[in-house]
Amino acid sequence: MNRVFRSIVRHGFPDTNRNRSLAVFTNFFLHIHPVKARLRAIRLTQTWYLGGLSAATFFILTVTGILLMFYYHPSVPRAYEDMKDLEFVVSAGVFLRNLHRWSAHMMVALVLLHMIRVFFAGAYRPPREFNWVIGVMLLLGTVLLSYTGYLLPWDQLAFWAVTVGTNMADAVPVIGGDIKFLMLGGNGVNENALLRFYVLHCVVLPAALLVGIAVHVWRVRKDGGIYLKKPESNE
């Protein structure tokens, strides 16, 4: 093997258990996996791969979202027309917009199914309780991303959905009015609100979610991979 390849891949051909292990934990992208996984753990029916699929939809949403950002201006005169241009003028724009939209729906569904799977498997039990809490935060982040993305097309549905949503915040006792004012950056759904939701949707929430996912997966790995019932128990 030549020196350049050796400097990148620092283990031998994965034909022994040792080299197979090295292949996983010397690789940045694979090291989220535990070095050793049980066959039971990687069976489809064990997890239905719901966590991984949630992460996959997040990846699709990041890529399509960045591509949509090349055409979209978060301003009142342009937002709606840019959205229409993406649908009718931009090459493959309608494909990317719909991919973003359907992936967003899928992500919410997959995260919920993942949560249900984890609950019924009992995988939230010690020592994994705090990872369940992180999971709930990730669910909240997913829902907030859907909600902030809802305003960006700047059509009637977007406008009234966010009017209704911020009025729910308004109903919080004592500080509700201030929360609504801060969310919108004003007294109504206008250009400040659009810009605020755009920044939250494109920067703040995805960054927070990425950190949360990293911690979530890291903790699974540190607990020895996904939760498995003891084979002899009748649980």
Place this chain on the structure above:
Amino acid sequence: MALIDDLAEATPQLELDRRKALGLLGSGALALAGLGTSIVGVQYLWPNVLFEEDKRYKIGRPEDIPVGQVVVLPREKIYLVHLNEGFAAITAVCTHLGCMTRYESEERRFFCPCHGSVYDLEGNVTGGPAPKKLPRFQVVVDKGVLMIDASKVMDPDFVLKV
């Protein structure tokens, strides 16, 4: 009588040692800086100047609006209703979750399309999930012209007698 061995008893830690004192001072300073940053952060996100429109609207001469008429102001989101008692400037924004209601002239009512709240022409709730009646704004006659000030919410039965 048993003697108490003073040396064997643990000395109560009443004084702070240097490490603990500096630790407390450090975390106190950090907490204070965190609090300050949060306050300034909220202040930064709180807009001081808003480019929102003036909330005072000139409507027209009161003698041109007969009793029983509803003047719909869709852009201003206000109904100017000439009730028997006088003029009432009633908001068109539903008290449930802030949608825009519409005036239905045949039924003589305001209807919210979002969740089906219904109000009569005085703004009282007659159906649907709305929790309270529609608030009223200040109405004055200025040089013979009716003026609504939507920044001033009056009591729920406020009318202007002309």
